[in-house]
Amino acid sequence: xxxxxxxxxxxxxxxxxxxxxxxxxxxxxxxxxxxxxxxxxxxxxxxxxxxxxxxxxxxxxxxxxxxxxxxxxxxxxxxxxxxxxxxxxxxxxxxxxxxxxxxxxxxxxxxxxxxxxxxxxxxxxxxxxxxxxxxxxxxxxxxxxxxxxxxxxxxxxxxxxxxxxxxxxxxxxxxxxxxxxxxxxxxxxxxxxxxxxxxxxxxxxxxxxxxxxxxxxxxxxxxxxxxxxxxxxxxxxxxxxxxxxxxxxxxxxxxxxxxxxxxxxxxxxxxxxxxxxxxxxxxxxxxxxxxxxxxxxxxxxxxxxxxxxxxxxxxxxxxxxxxxxxxxxxxxxxxxxxxxxxxxxxxxxxxxxxxxxxxxxxxxxxxxxxxxxxxxxxxxxxxxxxxxxxxxxxxxxxxxxxxxxxxxxxxxxxxxxxxxxxxxxxxxxxxxxxxxxxxxxxxxxxxxxxxxxxxxxxxxxxxxxxxxxxxxxxxxxxxxxxxxxxxxxxxxxxxxxxxxxxxxxxxxxxxxxxxxxx
Numbered sequence: 464x465x466x467x468x469x470x471x472x473x474x475x476x477x478x479x480x481x482x483x484x485x486x487x488x489x490x491x492x493x494x495x496x497x498x499x500x501x502x503x504x505x506x507x508x509x510x511x512x513x514x515x516x517x518x519x520x521x522x523x524x525x526x527x528x529x530x531x532x533x534x535x536x537x538x539x540x541x542x543x544x545x546x547x548x549x550x551x552x553x554x555x556x557x558x559x560x561x562x563x564x565x566x567x568x569x570x571x572x573x574x575x576x577x578x579x580x581x582x583x584x585x586x587x588x589x590x591x592x593x594x595x596x597x598x599x600x601x602x603x604x605x606x607x608x609x610x611x612x613x614x615x616x617x618x619x620x621x622x623x624x625x626x627x628x629x630x631x632x633x634x635x636x637x638x639x640x641x642x643x644x645x646x647x648x649x650x651x652x653x654x655x656x657x658x659x660x661x662x663x664x665x666x667x668x669x670x671x672x673x674x675x676x677x678x679x680x681x682x683x684x685x686x687x688x689x690x691x692x693x694x695x696x697x698x699x700x701x702x703x704x705x706x707x708x709x710x711x712x713x714x715x716x717x718x719x720x721x722x723x724x725x726x727x728x729x730x731x732x733x734x735x736x737x738x739x740x741x742x743x744x745x746x747x748x749x750x751x752x753x754x755x756x757x758x759x760x761x762x763x764x765x766x767x768x769x770x771x772x773x774x775x776x777x778x779x780x781x782x783x784x785x786x787x788x789x790x791x792x793x794x795x796x797x798x799x800x801x802x803x804x805x806x807x808x809x810x811x812x813x814x815x816x817x818x819x820x821x822x823x824x825x826x827x828x829x830x831x832x833x834x835x836x837x838x839x840x841x842x843x844x845x846x847x848x849x850x851x852x853x854x855x856x857x858x859x860x861x862x863x864x865x866x867x868x869x870x871x872x873x874x875x876x877x878x879x880x881x882x883x884x885x886x887x888x889x890x891x892x893x894x895x896x897x898x899x900x901x902x903x904x905x906x907x908x909x910x911x912x913x914x915x916x917x918x919x920x921x922x923x924x925x926x927x928x929x930x931x932x933x934x935x936x937x938x939x940x941x942x943x944x945x946x947x948x949x950x951x952x953x954x955x956x957x958x959x960x961x962x963x964x965x966x967x968x969x970x971x972x973x974x975x976x977x978x979x980x981x
Contacts, residue, residue: 476973509688517582518543519546519584519606520548520580520586521535521571521586521588521599524558525554527558530609534884536874537877538873544672550691551710551711552569553690569695583633584605584703585597586600588611590720590721591616594611594616595620595624596699596972602631602633603630605633609636609880610636611638611828612639613908616958617912619721619956620979621727623980626981628902628905632891632892634896635904636883636904636905639731641838641876643875643879643882643897644840644871644872647738647739648869648871652865653863653884657863658829659833659835659846660849663829663831665736665789665823665829666825666827667729667790667791670823670824671793672725672769674716674722678894679763680703691705699972699973701973717768723769723793723918724906725775725793725914731823735840736789737906740781741782746779746780746786747949748777750921755862761932769918770918773791773794774790777790778787799904800961804847824838825839825861834846834847859951872897917964920958920964922942931974943960943961
């Protein structure tokens with residue numbers, strides 16, 4: 464391992480591993496566990512007398528494998544996998560070998576129908592467009608839910624899941640495991656000690672996308688690979704023919720299935736200010752994105768694909784009634800360099816003591832007394848006092864000397880899963896999790912997806928005829944969703960000053976897939 468990666472792994476989280484390494488390590492953690500035989504639960508949503516949580520796993524490869532590893536690494540040994548579900552037999556092959564006694568399904572609906580009495584909870588690690596339908600079906604059965612971020616593809620879906628968690632009294636946790644790192648507690652202690660003063664603005668950015676975006680839908684129609692049930696993979700989305708290299712990762716760049724760079728990393732990176740500053744819904748949002756040109760003055764138009772890069776400004780009302788601007792950037796866009804840091808410090812990766820972030824993203828809080836930065840999920844916070852000159856090192860937790868008021872979470876990122884397991888066993892009224900849908904993960908997901916709503920509105924196009932003073936009558940296009948500041952009524956989930964944008968709040972599921980209704 465080179466020096467750079469050692470530094471990344473050392474600084475990213477209290478467990479001493481980076482997010483990327485965490486995924487690899489967690490995926491191998493379940494190999495030695497034995498799956499218990501099926502059992503009969505004493506009532507839906509209640510744990511067996513053995514005080515074990517019996518879990519059905521939907522999505523078994525990639526992030527799903529990492530989730531399985533972390534679930535089964537619990538030091539209390541109080542979890543077991545009774546069912547596995549994946550639409551792709553290739554992706555689930557390793558999990559089926561590790562858990563040979565677990566019942567295996569391709570269709571989660573069949574699993575719910577046939578095995579619902581044999582599990583208490585569901586862990587979901589699937590593409591964004593099927594998150595809500597899978598989670599809602601489980602909650603309606605009284606099952607606890609661990610759901611990867613973002614918890615939904617659409618704003619409406621996120622609201623329904625939030626309300627369902629309360630209605631059905633199930634324990635929920637979003638998969639933003641960085642939320643359980645020590646850094647979030649350190650930042651809270653700094654804020655409460657008024658180390659930064661009044662927070663005036665926040666910057667958030669990521670290295671995403673690391674998959675193709677801003678491209679046309681391919682015209683080739685290859686055969687569906689053996690082992691992949693394409694119809695089930697498409698799920699709730701509008702049906703399209705299979706294309707190469709979409710599964711298992713590149714779906715993120717298509718609005719039909721994914722939520723782009725913002726959906727992938729927004730909950731990790733916008734999450735710290737959203738939680739620590741208790742921001743609630745934004746009041747207005749504006750954006751700019753890249754345009755792709757296929758020739759001189761000819762703009763390519765790919766509304767199905769997320770943009771190559773984007774910059775978004777959210778405005779929030781703080782608790783004292785004042786405004787706070789939060790800036791999101793992706794695709795290589797970053798803030799101007801901050802005067803407080805070394806001019807040679809790298810703002811894009813963890814390398815030494817003077818950087819701003821880890822490899823995958825950063826959050827920077829700018830306050831009246833100083834500036835703080837952290838990596839994804841609040842990891843590795845650093846402080847720059849106001850007026851500090853260049854070539855000075857930032858202050859870390861050990862340098863700041865603020866007392867620790869909050870207990871750190873056992874296991875860090877793994878502990879994010881363990882706390883959910885313990886809470887499911889304890890019950891809804893005794894749950895103690897960092898990212899419940901109610902009060903945090905639901906509203907945060909809505910806020911993240913609201914950014915995507917305006918990115919999609921940016922590409923709304925209308926054909927018009929007009930008289931040019933030089934060229935005479937001409938045909939062309941206008942883009943009414945550009946150069947606007949969108950006014951957002953968060954409580955009612957509506958843009959109040961551009962009706963066309965509201966088409967992206969809730970999509971229509973294709974025939975055969977049940978709409979979400981409480």
